[in-house]
Amino acid sequence: MIFKVLYQDLASEVPVRENTHSLYIEAxxxxxxxxxxxxxxxxxxxxxxxxxxxxxxxxxxxxxxxETV
Structure with missing residues (x-):
């Protein structure tokens, strides 16, 4: 299956919509x-x-x- 992951660059970063990135991964x-x-x-x-x-x-x-992981 393919998943879309919404994330922030830093684990300590508070989620802010303008800083949210996405990636696609198969798992x-x-x-x-x-x-x-x-x-x-x-x-x-x-x-x-x-x-x-x-x-x-x-x-x-x-x-x-x-993404290939």
Missing amino acids: SNERDVRFKLKDRGINIEFIQTLAGEHLAYEQQSEDFSL
């Missing part, structure tokens, strides 16, 4: 996503599963790039 579940990203030192705000039409919409974005 088996949300727990696996957190495990794969634990060494990056980022503050994960939200993890969203992408499937069907939502995934197709996100793939049309120029920012869509699947």
Whole structure:
């Protein structure tokens, strides 16, 4: 499955909408996503599963790039 992860660059940073970044990652579940990203030192705000039409919409974005971890 493909997940969209919304995060802040620093784990100590307070979530502010204007500073939120996103990345796309393939994993088996949300727990696996957190495990794969634990060494990056980022503050994960939200993890969203992408499937069907939502995934197709996100793939049309120029920012869509699947991370390999």
